[in-house]
Amino acid sequence: MNTESDVIVVGAGHNALTCAAYLAEAGLTVTVLEGRDVIGGNTVSEELTLPGWRHDSCSSAHVVIQSNPMISQDELGLIKKYGLRYLVTDPAVILPIKDDDALIIHPDVERTATNFERFSMHDAQALREMMRDWDAGLKVAHAHFQAGLTLADNEWSTHYHELRAKSAWEVIMSTFEDPVIRRTIMWMGFATIQPPERPGTGALPAAIIAGRLKFGWTTPIGGSSALPDALAAHVRDHGGEVIASAWVGSFIVEDGRCAGVVTSDGRTFRATKAVVTGSHSRALPQALPVESAQISDAAAKWRPGLSVFAVHFACCTHVTYRTAQGPMTSAAGGLGTPDGLRRQVNAAFEGRVEADDPWLLMVDSTAVDPGRAPGAVFKFLTIAPELRDGQPWSEAQTQEYAQGLLDFARQYVEGLDDDNILAMRPQSPTTISQHNRANIGGSCHGGEFLLEDGSVIPGWLDYRTDIEGLYLTGSTSHPGGSVSGRPGRNSAREVLKDLGVDSSTMMSRP
Numbered sequence: 470m471n472t473e474s475d476v477i478v479v480g481a482g483h484n485a486l487t488c489a490a491y492l493a494e495a496g497l498t499v500t501v502l503e504g505r506d507v508i509g510g511n512t513v514s515e516e517l518t519l520p521g522w523r524h525d526s527c528s529s530a531h532v533v534i535q536s537n538p539m540i541s542q543d544e545l546g547l548i549k550k551y552g553l554r555y556l557v558t559d560p561a562v563i564l565p566i567k568d569d570d571a572l573i574i575h576p577d578v579e580r581t582a583t584n585f586e587r588f589s590m591h592d593a594q595a596l597r598e599m600m601r602d603w604d605a606g607l608k609v610a611h612a613h614f615q616a617g618l619t620l621a622d623n624e625w626s627t628h629y630h631e632l633r634a635k636s637a638w639e640v641i642m643s644t645f646e647d648p649v650i651r652r653t654i655m656w657m658g659f660a661t662i663q664p665p666e667r668p669g670t671g672a673l674p675a676a677i678i679a680g681r682l683k684f685g686w687t688t689p690i691g692g693s694s695a696l697p698d699a700l701a702a703h704v705r706d707h708g709g710e711v712i713a714s715a716w717v718g719s720f721i722v723e724d725g726r727c728a729g730v731v732t733s734d735g736r737t738f739r740a741t742k743a744v745v746t747g748s749h750s751r752a753l754p755q756a757l758p759v760e761s762a763q764i765s766d767a768a769a770k771w772r773p774g775l776s777v778f779a780v781h782f783a784c785c786t787h788v789t790y791r792t793a794q795g796p797m798t799s800a801a802g803g804l805g806t807p808d809g810l811r812r813q814v815n816a817a818f819e820g821r822v823e824a825d826d827p828w829l830l831m832v833d834s835t836a837v838d839p840g841r842a843p844g845a846v847f848k849f850l851t852i853a854p855e856l857r858d859g860q861p862w863s864e865a866q867t868q869e870y871a872q873g874l875l876d877f878a879r880q881y882v883e884g885l886d887d888d889n890i891l892a893m894r895p896q897s898p899t900t901i902s903q904h905n906r907a908n909i910g911g912s913c914h915g916g917e918f919l920l921e922d923g924s925v926i927p928g929w930l931d932y933r934t935d936i937e938g939l940y941l942t943g944s945t946s947h948p949g950g951s952v953s954g955r956p957g958r959n960s961a962r963e964v965l966k967d968l969g970v971d972s973s974t975m976m977s978r979p
């Protein structure tokens with residue numbers, strides 16, 4: 470075990486590992502320290518219900534990361550050399566409608582627009598135009614934004630800024646007319662769990678839908694862990710180490726410079742060039758031996774945002790959707806109307822449960838990747854208040870909420886009868902925050918920062934800190950949560966810049 474390396478990386482979520490892998494690719498010796506006994510953070514697959522049934526404990530869809538050059542250009546060889554394989558699913562998503570009907574989203578703009586025509590010719594055309602504008606210029610502006618780079622000085626960048634400044638709600642309601650289509654677009658636009666009525670979310674509908682229409686419900690073969698496993702294999706292959714069960718309790722700062730870390734079991738790891746931390750912004754000040762105005766400022770401005778609630782099922786057979794073409798399986802399905810979502814979001818911010826018409830994501834990864842279990846692994850994801858009645862969620866409240874979601878979904882899908890469910894494990898915001906200490910408050914997408922001017926950003930904008938040699942990454946860094954790998958890649962680029970290493974040989978722009 471190296472106790473001295475060029476770089477120490479704290480945490481082995483996919484972002485910290487992404488950062489570590491780029492630094493290792495650049496020839497630096499890297500040691501990654503993960504607090505849990507498994508790597509991956511929220512990209513992890515575990516036996517949550519029955520032996521032999523591998524569930525994605527948190528993320529399932531690796532759609533956002535498909536446009537990161539780490540994957541799209543395979544910059545690190547994760548696909549060619551380290552065994553990472555992705556499936557583009559078709560259908561991308563099925564959205565049940567009452568009366569044995571459903572709207573099917575395909576990984577194809579024209580086929581999806583044709584399905585929209587059944588409800589509204591206007592909305593079918595609006596979808597085509599939205600995607601045409603995305604491909605014509607908004608996509609490049611978005612990629613620069615995600616990469617933390619200055620946008621080009623052109624009309625598409627102006628258009629992108631204008632779009633982003635709006636709310637997702639405003640964009641959807643002014644672009645689409647039909648209630649079924651509005652519901653579909655709203656459901657998809659909420660996939661990154663940002664309040665749809667908040668200004669600053671206006672680019673999400675186009676960005677998220679563009680991903681679904683190109684990559685489907687992108688599923689990593691073998692489970693979400695496939696990504697951190699490939700990244701860890703890359704780091705080790707480049708002379709680095711990835712060490713689990715190593716919770717970093719404090720940072721070493723000598724002469725104003727971060728020189729290493731100490732684990733909570735007393736091990737010291739020293740870094741000669743940099744320490745990059747994927748630990749949570751809120752938790753960082755307590756782990757520092759010196760005051761950092763910048764890190765304290767970030768911690769004070771952070772809040773959990775919307776918390777999530779998941780239910781994991783082991784089922785004998787797949788859940789099916791009633792469609793005009795007959796029963797269909799799908800990696801993903803969605804329920805809930807815009808009004809139901811609005812009530813649910815407002816209630817969650819007031820600390821109340823409101824789930825008469827919830828936004829509900831249903832995931833069956835085994836529909837496309839059957840090797841994960843002897844039957845079907847199925848999951849619900851929705852939002853819920855961080856605390857229930859001002860207290861952590863009790864077991865009884867957790868079961869009650871899960872049962873309510875089950876009763877709701879049973880109206881629309883087949884295969885959720887008691888005799889098809891072998892085991893069920895609900896996870897409240899309380900248990901989600903216990904599962905991964907980075908999910909403070911049960912937030913799943915890294916939470917958010919409330920700035921002085923009242924605006925809210927999902928990720929802290931600076932990867933550098935005011936402590937020399939200490940850098941930030943992870944879902945509390947720009948552009949925030951999701952399996953995007955962006956905070957990891959962006960942070961690595963800034964570390965390399967400060968070390969005088971040319972990153973352009975391994976990173977294409979943006």
Ligand SMILES: Cc1cc2nc3c(=O)[nH]c(=O)nc-3n(C[C@H](O)[C@H](O)[C@H](O)COP(=O)(O)OP(=O)(O)OC[C@H]3O[C@@H](n4cnc5c(N)ncnc54)[C@H](O)[C@@H]3O)c2cc1C
Nearest residue numbers: 480482483484504510511528529530717913944950951952
């Ligand atoms: C239920 C749920 C479902 C989700 N579904 C999706 C989805 O389908 N698609 C999608 O794109 N996103 C999804 N997300 C969000 C996404 O999974 C996360 O935003 C993303 O994985 C965060 O990655 P990360 O590497 O930044 O951090 P994390 O995955 O949170 O990893 C941080 C790691 O650092 C470790 N760590 C922290 N502090 C220390 C320390 N001091 N010492 C040592 N180790 C430390 C933690 O133990 C953890 O392993 C979901 C999240 C949840 C909770």
